[in-house]
Amino acid sequence: MSDFRTEVFGVCNCIKKDASFDELRRTIHSLVVSNNDSIKFDNKKEIASNGIRLCCGFYGILLAFENRLTISQNAEPIKLTEKEFYHLSFGNYVINLFVDLCLEDVTKYNKTIGKVLRPYSFYKQINNVIKEFDFDGNIFSSAVSEFKRTKIYNSIINSGVLNALSSIPEKEVFSLLQVLERDIINIPMENVPQEVFEMAMKRRLGKPDKQTELSFLTFKLLALREMLKNACRLLYAAILGNDLPVFDNNCLIDIKNNSHNFIYRFKTIIVQGLCFLMCDELIGNVMLFDLELDNVKEHDFGIMRSITTNFSQEEGNKTTISFCTVDKELNPIYTLTD
C-alpha cells in the first residue's frame, strides 16, 4: 500500500527524467550561475538569488523580479527576457497545478481555507502571470489521490471545520494560520509554547475540552499546509533536476542530538564536507537521513531547519544540520497532530 510521500517521490522521479523541463533548467542555471570571471555586480543574478531565498520555488523568482528585490540603487530596469519569463511561469504553473488538484475538494467546501492552504499564499500576489500551458496533470493523479487519503486531510474534511470556518472573514483565517506558523513552525524545534504544551497534555491524558479540540483542528490545517509546502519543495527540486540530499554512513561523523517533544521529532547531525544545492536553498528542503550499521538502522526523511558550516584547516570542512523528521504524509508536526 502506497502513501503520499512515496507517490510524490514517484512524480519527482518522472519529472527529473522529463526533457520538457530542460529549457527551464537551462534558464534557471543561466539566471543564477555566473559564467564569466568578471567581478562586476550582476543585478539580475542578485534578484534571481533573492527570489530563490524566498523558498517558494519559481513563484519566488517571479515575485523577486516583479518587485525588483535588489540592494542596488541603480534605477536601471532589470527584467526577465520573454523566454525566461515564459519558462519560469511554466515551472510555477506545474507546481500550482499540483496544488490546485490537491485542494479542489477543500476549495469547494470553503474557498478561504482552500486559499490559505496554498503554500505560497502568505506572499504577495504576482500580477503578471501566464495562466495556461500545455501540460498533462495526469502525472499527479496518484499523488493527489494519496493526498486525499491522508489522515490529516480526511480528519479535516470529516470534522466539519471547513463549514465552521466559512463565516469567518478571509483576513482572520489568514491571520490564524500565520500566527500558528509563527508559533509552531518558525520557532526553534526544542521549544514548545506553553499553550501548546498544556493542550497536548490534556489530549494525552484523555481530557480535551472543546477549545483544545478546535485548536487541534487548526493545527491539522497547519499540518496540511506544511505537507503541501514540502511536496512543492520536492517538485521544485525535481524540476530543477536536483537529487534529494542524502546523509548516510559515507559522510556522517556524529549524531549530536536525537530528541522529540510534543511538536517535533528532530535530530542534529554533523557531516563531513560542505552542503549546497544548485539553484535552491537547503533550509526548508526535504532530505533523507539513511544510516545503516550492524546494529543501528535509521531511515528518516526530514526538513532541514538549520545548517552551520565550519571551514577549518584544523578540523576540515564540516556541516552541522538540524532537521525535523516527517512522516509518510510529509507532515513535520505529526507528533502534535497524531
Place this chain on the structure above:
Amino acid sequence: MNKEVIVYTENPEIEMWQRLFQFTYKSQILKFFDEKKIIISDNKDDICETISNSLSQAKEYFELSENASLNVAPLLIYYGTINLVLGVTTLKYGEKLIVNDHGMKPVISKTENIIIGNQKIHFVNPETGGINVFLKKLEAGITLPGLDDWTLKELLLSIPEINQEAVNCYGHETNYCYALNQTVVENGIATKIFFENRDQERIIRSLRTIPNFDKSYLYPQIIEKDDTTYAILNRKYLSDDISITASYGQKFLIGGHLKGSNNIVLPQWANMYIVLFGLSSLCRYFPDVWNPFIKSDSSGEKLLIEKFLNVSRRILPNIMLSILLDKTIVFENKRYQMANTTKTLTEHEIKELIQMELSKKKGVD
C-alpha cells in the same frame, strides 16, 4: 579494544618482568588456568615446566642483553623473545606447542655497501615453524609461508616507536606507520596525518593500504598549507577504532604489506620478532656482513638498529603481558588521580545554552 590498565611504577622493566615472573611458579600457573577456565589437554606438569622454564630463560636473556654489544645483543634478545612468546602462548592456551624450527630463513645479499634493511626473510614450515605456530595461535588468519619474502626495512618501518628513525634512515617513500596528530577541539577530536609528498592521489592510495580504512574513516580531506601537506581524518559514525597506540601514547594507523593478493598487517610483536631473527641470523651466521656493519657503518643505520634493540627489550615483554592478560597494561610513574566526571563547557556550548534559555523565555513571554 582491550581495557587499559595503568600500573604505577618507577621502573617499568622491573615491574613488568616481576608480573611475568610470577608465572614461573606452578601454583600461579594453575591459578591462572583456573581463573581463565583453561582445560589442560596434555600433561599438566610438563606444561607448567615449559612455561616456567621459558619465562625464566626469557628474563635472563633479556637481562644479559642489556650490557651486551651489537656483536651478540640481537641473538640474546631473539632467544629471549622465542622463550617469552613460547611461555606466554603455552600459558594462554594451556597446550604444549610443537615447534621444530624458526619457521623463517634469512635471505642475505652481500653487496659492497651493506644495508641491513635490504636483507630478506623467507617464511617456511607453516605447521611447526616457530613464528608460524605462534601467529596461528595468537593472530588467527595470518599465514606467511608461501607468500613473498619480507625485507627487514619494511618490518622496521612498521614499528611506530622507531618510525621516525626508520624514515630518517630509509626515506619516506615507503612508510607503513601513519602517526595521528590529534587535537581536542570544540566538537570532539581533530585528527591529522602529515605527509612529505604532495601528490593527493598517492596519499589516498597509501591510506587505502590500511586494512578497513574505508570502513572506519570518511574520505580524507587533503590540505596544503604553507609547506606542509596533511590529511584530515574523520571517523565514520560508530565505526571501530583501527588505530594502534604506541608505547608512549600516540596513535598510529598501520599500512598493510602487499604480498601477492594479500594485504597483511602483522601484530607489533611479530614485526619485532621477525626483525630480531634477521639480525640474530646476521650476527651469528653472517659475520662477514655483520662485523663490517657494526664496525664501519657510515649511513647511520647502526643507530636505528641500536634503538630498535632497546625498544624491543622494553616493549616486547609488555606486549606479551598484555596479550596474556587480555588487557592493555601501561606502566607509568604518574600518581593515582581521582576520576573527574565534572563537565567543562566550551565557549560555544555556553553561548548555545544562553541562547536556548533566552528563546524559551521569549516563548513564555
